[in-house]
Amino acid sequence: MEAHHERAEHQAGTSARGPRTDPATEAFVAHRNLLFTVAYEMLGSAADAEDVLQETWMRWAGVDLDAVRDHRAYLVRITTRQALSRLRTLRRRKESYVGPWLPEPLLTTPDVAEDVALADSVSTAMLLVLETLAPTERAVFVLRDVFDLGYDEIAEAVDKSPAAVRQIAHRARGHVAARRPRGTVSPTRTREAIAAFHGAVATGDLQGLLDVLAPDVVLLGDGGGVVQAVLAPVVGAAPVAALMTGLGKFGATAELTPAQVNGHPALILRVDGEVDTVMTVRVDDGLVTGLYAVRNPQKLSRVEQVTPLSR
Template identity: 60%
Template sequence: MTTAPDDPFVTHRSLLFTVAYEILGSAADAEDVLQESWLRWAAADRSAVRDARAYLVRTVTRQSLNRLRTLARRREDYVGEWLPEPLLTTHDVAEDIVLAESVSIAMLTVLETLGPTERAVFVLREVFDMPYGEIADAVGKPAATVRQIARRARGHVAARRPRVQVSPSEQQEVVERFLAALHTGELQELLAVMAPDVVLVADGGGIVAAALTPIQGAGTVAKLLATANRAALATAAVWFNGAPAGRVEFDGEPAAVSLELADGKITRIYVVRNPHKLTRIDHPARLTR
């Protein structure tokens, strides 16, 4: 992808990647969408484009929707639980509260429960605050229909999103406590940091060992985590998807660990072990809106 530094596509690339990533939940697929969108932009009649940003967002949205629909069957056949692809991010993402929440693993997991058009409409309206008319152009629906879709999607997400907002400092403290407990393997230390009804969701994609269904209950989750080989376990506190998280290696194989919290306790643990989804955990992604 070769472009001039002042080309609108270059100027808005981080925004376009963020739009595609939030609609798809996959950085690899988002990059493919950007490549396809660039080809369309390169062939476009620029003299007819009044607002390059709006035009590019519309193009990326359409390509993301096309890709999301083709991915539906692949995800239905996925081995075990499907989780979004984690991204290493810098601290500044957390400064934009709306952006940080929208790219969190928890929120992206909730967005997976929406249909393709609902997801695109929700992202464009709630995250990027696009006018209904522009969203209608992007998804190919009348503006009145888009308003209805947005209202329905908003209600759907509100019923499923984490209800407790946690500060980065509180998240950081719990992440560090969890990683320390994981490193020692002491059951009581693990139990102390988890809510009684904690749920662990793991994604191995059928490539590496991972629970095929969610595991619930602090006792069960703690016992599972305590069985890891301490001699071959490495942990580090990092930032994934705009929040403090953990980078863990089991027997030399990396994993991305993200946590949901309530009242200072872990309520949900997301563990991504599928190596195809771990290509972005060592180099920070640029996210913006």
């Protein structure tokens, strides 16, 4: 999709030598980050979100722009429909996935973290909650509660009546509320907890880990059957701490560094300079309650460069 993006800009005359001249490309490029964010929140996969944007562009390029009143709304509608179609395919793919499936981690900019609603919506914990929704419920929740679209706009995107969309939104909101993170934590307490966790992992400090891990902490690992990872959730401070101290086995070639991933503090483990594991962290009440370790190499390319997100 990035290559296509460059081609589209070139076709539009976007370069150091001149302005864009193609209105369709100009509108698409202007809303691209928003469209990617919509698709990613519906799918949890950046690769699939890029495919959705490719499909959106192909349909958008054939639209009579004179007949389109609101370019943003129309593009979101196309993206939502394509994402819904792909979401059903993706769900079938996940049924045969080896071990836990985790969202593809994205390296994000500080402005994403500053937008609390956006950061919450793309957090690993929230994306896992969204995985429990039916496809249309997920689309309606994302479009309404994250992007604040009107019920009429959402109805056109999901081919439902506005009244039905209201009911779906209410049901999805209740479902999410029952499963979402326990409550907001101050950024300072979150940073302190993650810094303590980072230090304890880096030094193999077992007691330090036990001090910062919640008694019911859960660790999920995603190797996709390609690399080794835990195949079932690991629950409890003692077993999780034991696994974390084992990271020292990578030796002197390993480097554990902090990063902003999906709008939140995270840790990236590199071995011989290559990304090995991206670990996002959930903090509640000053303790680490969730650890999400993505090791599947097919999901790690997006932490080498920043992915722009927007609402």
